[in-house]
Amino acid sequence: MSTPHRVKVSLPEANSRGYEVLVGSGLFASLATALSRFCPAHRYAVVTDDRVAELYAVRLSRMLHSAGHRTDVFAFTSGEAQKTRETWSLVSDAMMESGCGRDTAVIAFGGGVPGDLGGFVAATYMRGLPLVQVPTTLLAMIDASVGGKTGVDTPAGKNLVGAFHQPQCVLIDPEMLQTLPDAHLRSGMAEAVKHGAIADAEYLDWIEDNVESLLAADPQALSRLIMRSVEIKAEIVASDVMECGPRKLLNFGHTIGHAVETLSGYALLHGEAVAVGMVEEARIGERAGVTAAGTSARLRRVLTRLGLPTSLPIDFGADAVVQHTRLDKKARAGRVEYSLIQDFGRPFIGPAGVWGHPVADETVAEVLAGVGSRG
Template sequence: AGLDGLVGEHLAGRRVTMIADETVAALYRRGQLGDSSPAEGRWDGVTLTFPPGERSKTRETWSRLTDELLRLGFGRDSGIVALGGGVAGDLAGFVAATYMRGVPYVQVPTTLLAMLDASVGGKTGVDTAEGKNLIGAFHPPAAVLADPAVLATLPEREYRSGLAEAVKHGLIADREYFEWIEREAGRLVARDAAALRHLVRRSVEIKAAVVSEDEREGGRRAILNAGHTVAHAIEGATEYRVPHGEAVALGLVAEAALAAGLGLATPEPGARVVALLERLGLPTRVPEPVAADRLIAAMGSDKKNRGREIRFALPREIGAMGSGPDWTTEAGEASIRAALDAIS
C-alpha cells in the first residue's frame, strides 16, 4: 500500500502534517525508508521535525509542535502522520490526541522496537523530570504501516534493542513463540527477511490481543509492563544512555530474578531469558554503575504503583504471568535489592 495509499484511505480529505525526527525526515526525503518512502514528489504535506532521541519527548517539544500547527492554520480537519521510532510515535500521537481535542493520525514505525511495541495500543505521551510517560492520553491510530524492509537502514544497536520486546512478548504470553525465538536467534540477528516478518507479525498479534481485552489498562494489559518497572528506572538513572530496548532486556532479567526470589517462579525462566538475550547481543548487566537506591527511588513514581507500594508485572513461567488482582505483584525493598544484584 505504501504511505500514500494509507494516508489516502485513512486521512482522506484532511490537511495532513508529518511529524518525524530530523534524522528520519532526511532518510525519508532521500527515499531510503522502503515502502514508507514517497513515490516521486507525492508527499506534499507539511513536515515538522524535532531533534532525535528520548530527550525530545517533553512538554516543550509538544508545545512547539502544537504552536507550529496553529501558526500554519491547521484546523479540526487535520490529520497527522507519525513517522519514526517510539519517540516520534508517542510525541506525534500526543499531539494528535490533544490538538483541537483530538485529530486522527497514522503510525508509520521505522524501528523494530516501534513496530513491535509503541505503534500498537494507542498510548501516547511525554516524559517529565518525575518519570516516563506520566503525561499522556489513550488515542489509538487510525492505521499502522509496519514495513520490515525499512529495518535495513536501522543501526545495529537499535535493531537489537527491538528484539528485547519480542522476547518479552514470548515470556508474557506465548511459550511457543519464545521457543521459536530461541531456535531462530541466529537468523534474527542476521536480519533474515522471512524470520523478521514472522517476528513482527506474531509480536503485533500478541500485543493487540492483550490490548483489545483491556484498552485502558485496568487489568491484564499490565502484563505488557513486564521488565518495564526496572527498565524505566534504568533509563532515568542513566539519562537515557541505556536505550529503551536494552533497558527492557535488563528489566526482564531483574524481574525474572525478583519473581524467583518471591517464590512466584522457579529460576528456569530467568536462566532462559538471560541465555536468549545474550545470543541476541543484548546486555544482561547494567553497563555503568548505578546505585540501587537511585533505581528504587525512580521506581517509586511508576504508573503501576498503588500509594507507596512498588508493583511489578512478573512472570510465573515462560508464556504465563502472575495474575494477582490486577496482574501485578507488590515487592518490598529487600527483595528488589536482591533482584537488582542479578544485573549489577
C-alpha cells in the same frame, strides 16, 4: 509490494470501530493509497525526528503531494531526551503557525519517540486529531505503534504525561529496517522476547532458535517476528484498552527498565534497558516465589545471544534504581506493583484476579544488589 498481512485490533468501546495493523514489504510506497482508505483528510501533518526526516521526508512528501494530499513535515531533534513537553509544545505551535485545523490528520513517522510524541500531539491538538502510525524501527513496529499509548517524558520519569489515543491504522513496512542501525535492531528484539515470555512460550523458543537469522536481518525471519508480536500485542490491547487488567502484563521488565533507562540519561536504548529489567524482574519474581526457578537464567541466555545487556550497569546503585521505581505509573498506595510471570507464556495473576504484584522496596534492593542466589 507483497499482499500485506492484516491484524485487527478490536476495541470494546461502543463508538470505536477498532483499526487494522498492516504489515507488508513495500507498503511504504503505497502510503498515499492507504491513507485515502483508512484516514482520509484535507491535510496531513507528519511528526518525525531529524534522522528519519533526512532519510525519508522528501520521498514521503513527494508521494503524498503527487497523490493530491497537502502535507507538512514537522521534525525535531532525534533521541529519547527530546521526548518532552517542550518538544510537544514546539511541534504544536509550529502546526498552529502553519494553519493546521481540525481537518488535519497526524502521521507519527519514525521510531518510538516520534510515535509517542506524534501521538500525543494528535491526542491534544484541537482536542484530538486522527492519527496514523508509520513506525520505522523494530521496537516501534512490534510494540510502541500498537495500542494507543502516547506521551512524553518528564524529569521524574518516562511517559508520565500522556493520553490513550488510538490510531486509525498502523502501516508497517519491514523494508524500512534496512536503514536501522544494528543496536536499534537488537533493542527492538527485547520487546519480542517480552511478548514470548508473557504470552507464547513457543514463540520464545522460535526466537532463540532463529537468533542468527534475526541478527542478520533476514527479511523472512523479521517479518515473522513482526507479525507474531503484533498479534500478541493486539490481542492483549483488545482485552484491556485502558490498562486496568491484563494489559499490565506488557509492562514486564519495564518497571526496572524505565528506572535504568532514566538513570542512564537515555544513554541506554529502551530495549537495552528493558532487557536488563526483564532479567531483574524475573529474579524478583523468583525471590517472591511466584516465578519458576531458572526463568531469569533462560532470559539472560536468550538476551545475551541477541547482544543485549542483562545486568545493571556497574555504576548503578540498587537504592537509586529503587528510588526511581517509586515514581513509576504502576505504583499503588505507596507500593510498586510488578508485572510478573509464573513461567514462560504463563502470567502471574494475584488474588481476586489482580494483575500486578506489590514487592517491598527492601526485597527489590536486595535482588538488585545481588544479595542471595542469582538467576
